[in-house]
Amino acid sequence: MPRAGQRLKTRKPTAVKPQAPVSAQADALAHNRLIRYMEEHFEWMLVTGYSAETVRARRQAIRKFIAWCDERGLDDPREITRPMIERYQRYLYYYRKPEGRRDSGAPLTIGMQYQYLAPLKTWFKWLCREHHILANPAADLDLPKQPKCLPRSVPSVQEVAAILAEADPSTVQGLRDRTVLEVLYATGLRRMELPGVALYDVDLTRGLLWVRHGKGGRERVVPLGARACAWLDKYLTESRPQLLTGQTDALFLSDYGEPMPPHTIADKVKRYMRFAGVNKPGSTHLLRHACATHMLEGGADIRFIQEMLGHANLQTTEIYTHVSIDKLIAVHSATHPSRLQRQRPNGDAQPQTQPQSHTHPRVSGPSLAEARRSATEALLDALDREEEGDALE
Numbered sequence: 001m002p003r004a005g006q007r008l009k010t011r012k013p014t015a016v017k018p019q020a021p022v023s024a025q026a027d028a029l030a031h032n033r034l035i036r037y038m039e040e041h042f043e044w045m046l047v048t049g050y051s052a053e054t055v056r057a058r059r060q061a062i063r064k065f066i067a068w069c070d071e072r073g074l075d076d077p078r079e080i081t082r083p084m085i086e087r088y089q090r091y092l093y094y095y096r097k098p099e100g101r102r103d104s105g106a107p108l109t110i111g112m113q114y115q116y117l118a119p120l121k122t123w124f125k126w127l128c129r130e131h132h133i134l135a136n137p138a139a140d141l142d143l144p145k146q147p148k149c150l151p152r153s154v155p156s157v158q159e160v161a162a163i164l165a166e167a168d169p170s171t172v173q174g175l176r177d178r179t180v181l182e183v184l185y186a187t188g189l190r191r192m193e194l195p196g197v198a199l200y201d202v203d204l205t206r207g208l209l210w211v212r213h214g215k216g217g218r219e220r221v222v223p224l225g226a227r228a229c230a231w232l233d234k235y236l237t238e239s240r241p242q243l244l245t246g247q248t249d250a251l252f253l254s255d256y257g258e259p260m261p262p263h264t265i266a267d268k269v270k271r272y273m274r275f276a277g278v279n280k281p282g283s284t285h286l287l288r289h290a291c292a293t294h295m296l297e298g299g300a301d302i303r304f305i306q307e308m309l310g311h312a313n314l315q316t317t318e319i320y321t322h323v324s325i326d327k328l329i330a331v332h333s334a335t336h337p338s339r340l341q342r343q344r345p346n347g348d349a350q351p352q353t354q355p356q357s358h359t360h361p362r363v364s365g366p367s368l369a370e371a372r373r374s375a376t377e378a379l380l381d382a383l384d385r386e387e388e389g390d391a392l393e
Contacts, residue, residue, distance in 0.1 A: 186228035188291035
């Protein structure tokens with residue numbers, strides 16, 4: 001926060017946000033009676049404490065099922081049977097993404113199939129409890145078993161430093177972007193959580209940040225670190241007053257003085273990754289993975305990382321224990337019998353048993369760099385369910 005007696009810059013920006021054309025598009029599924037049951041179900045979810053983000057994510061999944069039913073002339077929940085739902089499950093399995101996309105022709109991942117099917121179980125359970133249907137056709141539906149995959153790619157400390165350095169702090173927008181990057185890397189926040197952070201959620205004196213709108217409605221407190229606190233102090237003093245155009249408590253503001261939306265944050269992170277030459281999948285989630293992996297490699301306890309990331313289940317965090325491969329390689333090289341030589345206490349190398357030959361045998365297998373790449377392949381898959389759930393939102 002600004003220090004006592006410190007003068008703040010108050011120049012108002014001249015940028016005016018252009019008004020997007022308003023186009024009223026009719027809902028192609030409005031005629032289907034299943035839509036009414038869906039809306040009543042979402043009203044029940046909000047009343048019983050589900051978050052609006054959860055409702056928005058499940059809306060997309062259930063609407064996809066209703067669209068499939070509408071193509072087959074189904075508009076009454078009493079007409080839907082378990083074989084129909086199993087047929088829809090097979091439809092998702094064989095579905096291929098349409099042309100015109102970068103991944104056109106690709107199948108849905110197991111995680112996405114799960115995201116489309118799981119809300120149906122909750123919906124039909126509610127329909128049965130409210131006596132709209134006599135029996136629950138999705139009660140015994142077997143959901144796809146999600147594989148436990150290692151994350152796809154984790155940026156190194158040097159790569160993260162290169163990404164952070166791409167934001168130019170000499171400009172108002174560049175200082176804001178640098179601060180956003182620093183906070184994301186220091187705290188491991190999700191892209192949906194950062195826009196909800198307000199001014200009063202930051203305590204620079206103690207170096208803490210309150211996440212009041214976390215996933216599942218859970219709140220938590222995370223440490224900021226000295227470097228992120230320094231950038232936040234500079235941003236609040238020099239950049240935010242010049243971006244502010246009205247009354248808002250949001251910590252990070254867009255070029256038009258409004259709270260930064262999640263997609264804008266993700267686009268900016270991806271842009272700076274491209275500038276830094278880090279060609280890896282993901283954007284804000286990549287910094288989240290880097291935060292967790294680098295802390296684990298630095299010796300942090302997994303339960304502290306679980307608390308920082310806001311994981312309700314420790315098993316979600318345990319995937320990061322499989323990513324820190326460097327220590328495992330060092331232990332293997334020092335203790336496994338297949339090593340080429342062992343170091344004696346006086347520094348002389350003691351050759352191991354070798355075939356009688358004038359040349360050393362060729363050592364097969366991957367190199368150290370390849371082993372590291374193989375072990376850390378796909379850190380984004382570590383939280384595939386979480387990331388794909390965010391995509392639905």
